[in-house]
Amino acid sequence: MFARAAASAVVIVTLAAFDGAAAQPANQPPDTMAARVEACTPCHGNKGEGTSDVYFPRLAGKPAGYLYNQLLAFRSGRRKYPPMNYLLEFLPDPYLEAMAEYFAGEHPPLPQPAPSEVSKEVLAQGELLATSGDAGRNIPACVSCHGPGLTGMQPGIPGLLGLRAAYVSAQLGAWRYGTRTAKSPDCMQLVAGHLTEADVTAVAAWLATRPAPTNPAPVPKGTYALPFGCGSQPN
Amino acid sequence: MGSKPWITLLALAAFTTVAQAQDKTSDIIARGEYLARAGDCTACHTAPEGRLFAGGRAMPTPFGTLYTSNITPDPETGIGKWSADDFYKTMHSGRFPDGGLIYPAMPFASYTKVTRTDSDAIFAYLRSIPPVNQKNRPHDLRFPYDNRQLILGWRTLFFREGEFKPDPTKSAEWNRGAYLVEGLGHCSMCHSPINALGGTSQSDAFKGGLIPMQNWYAPSLTSNREAGLGDWSIKDITDLLQTGVSARGVVYGPMAEVVHNSLQYLSDEDTRAMAVYLKSIAEPSPPPPPSSALPTTESSLLISLGKTVYDKSCASCHGIQGEGKPPHWPPLANNQSIEMESAVNPIRMVLNGGYPPGTKGNPMPYGMPPFAGLLSDNEVAAVVSYIRTAWGNRGTPVSAREANELRSAPLN
Numbered sequence: 262m263f264a265r266a267a268a269s270a271v272v273i274v275t276l277a278a279f280d281g282a283a284a285q286p287a288n289q290p291p292d293t294m295a296a297r298v299e300a301c302t303p304c305h306g307n308k309g310e311g312t313s314d315v316y317f318p319r320l321a322g323k324p325a326g327y328l329y330n331q332l333l334a335f336r337s338g339r340r341k342y343p344p345m346n347y348l349l350e351f352l353p354d355p356y357l358e359a360m361a362e363y364f365a366g367e368h369p370p371l372p373q374p375a376p377s378e379v380s381k382e383v384l385a386q387g388e389l390l391a392t393s394g395d396a397g398r399n400i401p402a403c404v405s406c407h408g409p410g411l412t413g414m415q416p417g418i419p420g421l422l423g424l425r426a427a428y429v430s431a432q433l434g435a436w437r438y439g440t441r442t443a444k445s446p447d448c449m450q451l452v453a454g455h456l457t458e459a460d461v462t463a464v465a466a467w468l469a470t471r472p473a474p475t476n477p478a479p480v481p482k483g484t485y486a487l488p489f490g491c492g493s494q495p496n
Numbered sequence: 497m498g499s500k501p502w503i504t505l506l507a508l509a510a511f512t513t514v515a516q517a518q519d520k521t522s523d524i525i526a527r528g529e530y531l532a533r534a535g536d537c538t539a540c541h542t543a544p545e546g547r548l549f550a551g552g553r554a555m556p557t558p559f560g561t562l563y564t565s566n567i568t569p570d571p572e573t574g575i576g577k578w579s580a581d582d583f584y585k586t587m588h589s590g591r592f593p594d595g596g597l598i599y600p601a602m603p604f605a606s607y608t609k610v611t612r613t614d615s616d617a618i619f620a621y622l623r624s625i626p627p628v629n630q631k632n633r634p635h636d637l638r639f640p641y642d643n644r645q646l647i648l649g650w651r652t653l654f655f656r657e658g659e660f661k662p663d664p665t666k667s668a669e670w671n672r673g674a675y676l677v678e679g680l681g682h683c684s685m686c687h688s689p690i691n692a693l694g695g696t697s698q699s700d701a702f703k704g705g706l707i708p709m710q711n712w713y714a715p716s717l718t719s720n721r722e723a724g725l726g727d728w729s730i731k732d733i734t735d736l737l738q739t740g741v742s743a744r745g746v747v748y749g750p751m752a753e754v755v756h757n758s759l760q761y762l763s764d765e766d767t768r769a770m771a772v773y774l775k776s777i778a779e780p781s782p783p784p785p786p787s788s789a790l791p792t793t794e795s796s797l798l799i800s801l802g803k804t805v806y807d808k809s810c811a812s813c814h815g816i817q818g819e820g821k822p823p824h825w826p827p828l829a830n831n832q833s834i835e836m837e838s839a840v841n842p843i844r845m846v847l848n849g850g851y852p853p854g855t856k857g858n859p860m861p862y863g864m865p866p867f868a869g870l871l872s873d874n875e876v877a878a879v880v881s882y883i884r885t886a887w888g889n890r891g892t893p894v895s896a897r898e899a900n901e902l903r904s905a906p907l908n
Contacts, residue, residue, distance in 0.1 A: 290813070290824050290862055299813075300849050300863030303870060337545045343907040344848065344866050351756040351853035356860050 294363040300348055301360075310369035315427040319372075320364040324479045326416025328361035330444065330493050340441050371423040371473035379466045383459075387467025390460055400455045401488045403464065406448070411471065413479040417494040420479060421468050429465035437461075444492030451489075521620070528621025531614050534766070535607065535680040536758035540564045550574075550628040555601055556709045560637035562601050570627035583619040584612060589657055590647075597647040599635075600655070609660035609679035673773025676766060681758075686714035686750060687723075706840065711905040712749045713838040718779045721890075722836045725771075726778030733771035738762070739857030741823035745831050748850045749841070756853035795881065795893040798874075802882025805875050809867065810883075818887045824862040829887035834880075839894040842880050843902050846871070873900040 290296045295307075306312050309320035320328060334340035336349040336357065349357070377384060389395070391411070394402035403421065407413055413420035421429070435441035436453035443449055456464070487494065532538070541564050543553040551566040568574040575583070582593040590604035591597060598604060610618075640646060660679055662671040677683050678701075689705035706713050715722035725733050728744055735742035740755040747755050759767070807816065810828075814820050818829030828834060834842040849866035852858065867876065876899040884891025 288821055290821050297860055297862050300851060300865045303865045339545060344868070347848055347907040348851055348863065348866070351752050352851055352861070353854040353859060356854050359860065 294359060298360060298363060308367040308369040309364040311372070315425045316431060318428050319423045321367040321369050322477055323365060323419045324413055324415050324417060325361045325365035327413070327419045327493070328364055329358050330417060332357040332361055371477055374470050374472050375425065377466050377470050379462065383463045384467050384470065387463035387465070390464045391467055398455055401452065405488045406491070408480055408485070410474050411468070412474060412477055414484055414494070415479050415482045417491065418479070420477065422471050422473065422477065424468065426465040426469040429468055430461045433461045433465065446490050446492050448489060448491035524617050524620045525624045528617035528619070530761070531618050531680060532621055533758055533761040534676060535618070535682070536754060537567070539753060539757045541567050547628045547630070548625060549622065550630045552630065552633055557601060558708050559641035560635065562599060562635045562637070563633040565632050566628060566630050567622055568625055568628045569623045570629050573629050573631050574627060575622065576627060580616050580619050584615045587615045590651070590655065597644045599647060600650055603682035603685045605655050606679055606682035606685060608657050609675065611659055669769045669772050670776060672766065673769035673771070676770050677773055681770070683717065687717050706838065707750060709906070710750060711840060711902065712844065713836070713840040714750070715833065715836055717774060718777050720778055721832070723832055724778030725774045728775065730768065730771045730775065733774060734767045735823065737770060738767050739855050740852040741826070741858055741861065743822040745833050746823070746826045746852045748845060748852065752853045755855060760853070760855040760857070798878045798881050798893055799885060801875065802878035805871065805879040806882050810879065813864070818883065828883045829889065834883055835889050835891040839880060839884065839891065839898060840902065842883065843876065843894060843899050844905060846876055846880055847902060848907060868903060
């Protein structure tokens with residue numbers, strides 16, 4: 262009982278001391294999205310630019326619709342990464358939308374392209390897949406959906422620049438093994454299903470060598486037609 | 497404040513129900529929906545991305561995995577052929593219509609306190625939702641727990657059938673709170689020590705316990721050393737229950753789920769009634785916990801490392817003196833939920849971070865980053881030891897081993 266009384270006395274004194282300082286509006290966290298997403302920034306960077314961890318993706322500047330779809334998928338557990346599944350579990354749709362818009366609206370510079378560890382032949386194979394595809398094996402060119410400049414299209418198709426090879430191959434692998442799925446029809450599942458392990462390595466490596474375009478913004482909705490339908494990109 | 501208002505209230509309620517029975521089906525359904533929220537049926541009976549109340553949600557237990565039932569009005573796979581009597585039998589007695597025994601993972605040990613009128617309203621509501629044709633998935637329990645006859649033993653030990661009996665010496669408000677907390681709220685299902693049989697005993701109700709499989713500690717709601725709310729103001733309690741945040745602390749983990757799916761929807765009156773009841777059941781504090789198992793020099797080194805980590809990684813939100821910026825950045829000084837004897841919750845909070853639930857009262861909560869990838873076991877133990885003992889807090893230091901063990905705790 263005494264310990265308890267003594268403890269609360271200390272707290273009362275400290276709180277009283279603090280009250281003086283609270284004359285400034287410092288008593289509440291800033292009413293901003295930046296303060297609300299501080300739970301995300303150790304992994305994704307203060308402006309969503311990414312961090313040194315090669316598996317932690319950049320978020321900045323991606324189409325808001327795309328980011329929102331990912332947040333919904335993490336919240337329901339359809340896309341799996343336990344630390345994020347846990348953080349998002351009880352957050353309502355409009356809040357996830359606001360988070361998506363916040364990161365979509367940030368424009369820190371794209372990182373310098375990383376020097377590649379794969380051979381010229383492999384890079385050439387990656388470039389071929391990305392820009393022309395392989396009709397014989399039913400692989401459409403990545404640019405046919407992700408855009409001629411690989412900057413993506415509003416609202417649902419992400420750009421593929423500024424991502425590291427390890428992240429891109431992990432995502433393509435996840436689609437091939439069914440651990441990442443998107444809204445049906447899941448066109449990326451069809452694309453990834455036709456890729457071999459070697460294709461994945463090649464295309465991921467080539468993408469990571471691309472320099473930043475002058476305008477990294479996703480092109481407006483409907484700028485070009487997709488080769489086939491994607492559930493996450495409504496017409 | 498005696499028994500009278502309570503009895504009058506009951507009589508009134510009975511009268512109104514009879515008088516308006518015919519044309520008020522929609523009122524009954526609305527009431528049933530509200531009560532189903534109070535019972536948090538959706539937490540278990542709706543699967544992630546699944547249809548409302550179609551079941552199929554996996555419930556891991558120490559004995560294997562249970563899959564919840566389809567309780568939509570589908571005649572083949574749901575409860576479309578049930579009568580209101582059948583439904584009451586499930587809620588009240590824990591039995592299927594044919595008399596078969598129901599696993600106590602369905603919280604009938606609490607729902608038994610629900611009145612027949614309320615049970616009928618929930619049933620009316622469940623009959624009004626779209627039927628979903630989805631077969632129940634068989635449970636996946638290990639021998640011998642797959643034998644439902646074992647439930648008999650559990651029932652003998654832990655199940656006391658019977659509707660809530662108002663205490664005539666208490667106010668109508670207190671009784672309403674007790675009815676909700678002990679009945680539909682099934683708070684004791686988590687907030688009680690879990691014994692080897694997975695049951696909670698009446699005498700231990702609300703004494704706190706580690707939730708099996710999830711590795712979260714649900715604190716005692718009676719002890720002032722844990723989450724007993726004896727010295728909380730009614731406003732702080734109602735804020736916590738309704739919005740998930742308060743000037744005294746926040747909810748997280750399984751309690752965030754309860755606020756998100758259930759408590760945020762309760763009316764101001766019902767929330768207040770629960771607060772009045774919860775405040776009243778807090779017992780006088782037990783004696784202080786045994787002192788730290790760590791040698792004192794070791795623990796003082798740990799705590800000074802802890803202060804370094806705290807000032808660098810935590811103080812920006814929780815304040816140099818642990819004062820926080822309540823309610824959004826909770827205070828850590830004089831915060832019961834980090835001083836409890838069990839250090840599981842503060843360790844997990846540091847490892848996993850978290851957001852309080854988004855609620856009507858707090859739709860865009862502030863979050864805390866996970867530190868699992870940023871701090872070593874030793875640093876986690878140090879900072880948790882520091883916040884448990886600084887600023888007059890009465891907790892004890894924790895070891896790096898405890899921190900390490902909780903790294904593998906499941907996140908959902």
